[in-house]
Amino acid sequence: MEEKAILSPLSTQPETSLKSLKKSLVSFASFRSSSFKEDTYITSNLKGSEKKALQELKERLSTTSLESDYMWGISLLSGDERGDVILLKFLRARDFRVAEAFTMLEKCLAWRKEFGAENIVDEELGFKELEGVVAYMHSYDKDGHPVCYNAYGVFKDREMYERIFGDEEKLKKFLKWRVQVLERGIKLLHFKPGGVNSIIQVTDLKDMPKRELRVASNQILSLFQDNYPELVARKVFINVPWYFSMLYGIFSPFLTQRTKSKFVIVREGNVAEALYKYIRPENIPVQYGGLSRPGDSQDGVPKPASEFTVKGGEKVNLEIDGIEAGATITWELVVGGWELDYAAEFVPNAEKSYTIAIQKAKWMAASEEPVYRSFAAKEAGRMVLAVDNTNSRRRRVAAYRYIVRQPTA
Template sequence: MAQEEAHKTADVVVTAAEKPMTDKEVTVPPPVAEKDVTPTVASGEKAESEKEEEETVVAEKVIVPSPEELEKKALAEFKELVREALNKREFTSPAPVKEEKPEEKKPAEETKGEDKTEEKKEEEKPEAIKLEEKTDAVAPAETKSEEKEAVSATEKDSSVEEDGTKTVEAIEESIVSVTPPENTVVSEAEPMEPEEVSIYGVPLLQDERSDVILLKFLRARDFKVKDALTMLKNTVQWRKENKIDELVEEASEFEKMVFAHGVDKEGHVVIYSSYGEFQNKELFSDKEKLNKFLNWRIQLQEKCVRALDFSSPDAKSSFVFVSDFRNAPGLGKRALWQFIRRAVKQFEDNYPEFASRELFINVPWWYIPYYKTFGSIITSPRTRSKMVLAGPSKSTDAIFKYISPEQVPVKYGGLSKDIPIATEDTVTEAIVKPAAKYTIDLPASDACMLSWELRVLGADVSYGAQFEPTTEGNYAVIVSKNRRIESTDEPVITESFKVGEPGKIVITIDNQTSKKKKVLYRFKTLPISDL
């Protein structure tokens, strides 16, 4: 019966499996949900990745520091390195080479003593081994005399111990003799006081003005802090070797060649160098005199640097250099070019970033090969971009482009000289056309002393001046008769007239040449009570 029931259940199962399924039972859900899920996940990942990229881009934009921040960061790092160097006395003190040598020798002597003791021990070890071998060989043969051998062994051990104590004492004696005295250890342990270093009359890190000086060294080395520190150390050492602080107090005889006069339009002090003075053969007679001239040039540079304002980065802490090559010696004067190369090298290495602009005026035709040689010496593109070259016909215009005429000396085409009119009084420029006249009116509203300066670039014109009163019926007064101004005459005309009534001074410039002329003039009135 059980078998039959099993067969029935099996049949039932089989029939259930073989039973065809109706349409209602076949309800397979379409995989729509699966298709929808996968793209949503991918789109979500893409959105997240895009957001991350945007955040990274924004972060990169925010992280990039400005040039001012980079400058501040470099200055802070530079000041920290300078502080460490001052604490270690690395600027002026020589390296303690002599003190390190005995310290290196002492451990060597100790090692030698230890090597000797080790050699002694090694030499003693084989002897002990030989003694043990001999005792081992004799032991089986001499069985009867064990007590005698024990006594002899104890005697030998005592002798070995005595030898060991002797070697230990020898080692201790050698170590005691090598140990350094206590005084030297105490002197080395004492902390070194930081040194005080001044440059251009400003103490490093002890004055706010030193920040401007340190920035100059950083700019000269493209804000590479370690290179700037090396440059600063070399400058301090150079100043010490050449006694620059003492050189400032010395007198000199070369004022005609190099001098400081006035300021440019931005307020920088202007230094003029006249290389025509190098025609003097006595200057090249020996190296001592040429070195003396170079020292004086450094002295002038140092005096001008110390007069600068280092109180803030916005202050004018650099110069405009004007080099005049009128009547300068030719290429045959090797001493001149050697001097120029040497001076340029020393100024770039020890007075970095002190040149706001360099004007080379009255440049002759042979200056081109000189410039190629001179330019190759200057390695900094920053310095090369500050140089301006002008021939004899364009020198005055080049100077007036950067320096106002009232600040330019008379010998270089300006109006600056010892006169009642101050350099602060502005200069007016005018152009006189070819074959034409030009008049200038200088008004005077009350009784006063009226003074004026006038210069015609290129000369070859006629000049005249008269006073014309405002009141009708009064006669005009001739102040200066019409006269021809030649190129050999005094270039600057300076005149004054005491005015007793309201009126004006009328100046007439007559240009009968075929070239236009530039006129520079300025005037000033002083009350009669101030005279």
């Protein structure tokens, strides 16, 4: 018999909102979505002035003595369309002003040679304790962009901070490692017209020691702005403190509309809801409301998860039917921001059999990781996973997936 899942909401009550100054500021930062539309880099779609600028930049490069015209293993002057994609990124970053784009490109090529950026991916720089924690590439968004996560909260620990940033030499080594992480992400790009030509950056501001990291942050920002133009399609800031909206309002007039259109600003408690808009839950790390655990990528393409919403005042039952006697069911379930009750039970088909409480109603704190459980059925029946949000008026996004291993003959 084929097993299937049925989602059943049991009750609903309307949501309400508080109208106050602080609430309005928080709501601004709760989820501000990106309106950025990425370039296709298809030359036939360029305006006449943009095509002319591209040709002029190529001519200037061809008449300039360069030690190398290669960037990310791609020649900028061989006629390769991938080279055109890179040149268009520099032009776009300077609003197609050829002289400024050329100066930027020339400085970037010199920096890459001096910094050793072309071969940095394979270097052993240490920082094993920071991998998968501070800055790391993790899966892709729904459009195929590689996703880079950044979280500097670990540096609130003074000993850790001193170990990584204690002097100028340590800072330089960290910057090199941070560039290495980005270069590994860039290796995943297509650099082809119509392809995936940029990454997504997710930056977690929770517990970030702003004062202590000011020097490092400024240097990272400067390096990336000067040498990696148009390589980030979307910048998602998560766990943003409420006062960030006021700071954003102050600095917003000084940002270009193109830069602002890339920003997604998300306060604490709304992280999963925001990330689900761009990244599938099976590709989101567990600490951000997803189902992806370290090492999952070694098992190949992750099993897709099903998304659902739990409204305020609602209880949802997920019923997985068609489980045969002797079968083993394994399930994963996560609700963004939890703070509700979760329960699981197995209901046999036989009328005289008793329902088995696998997990009695349990309060799930906001920090809870996804449920990961298995159950061996001794008789045919169905699994019921209950998510009870009746004590809250807040809507939650959620995801689950399961696999049923039927008994062998």
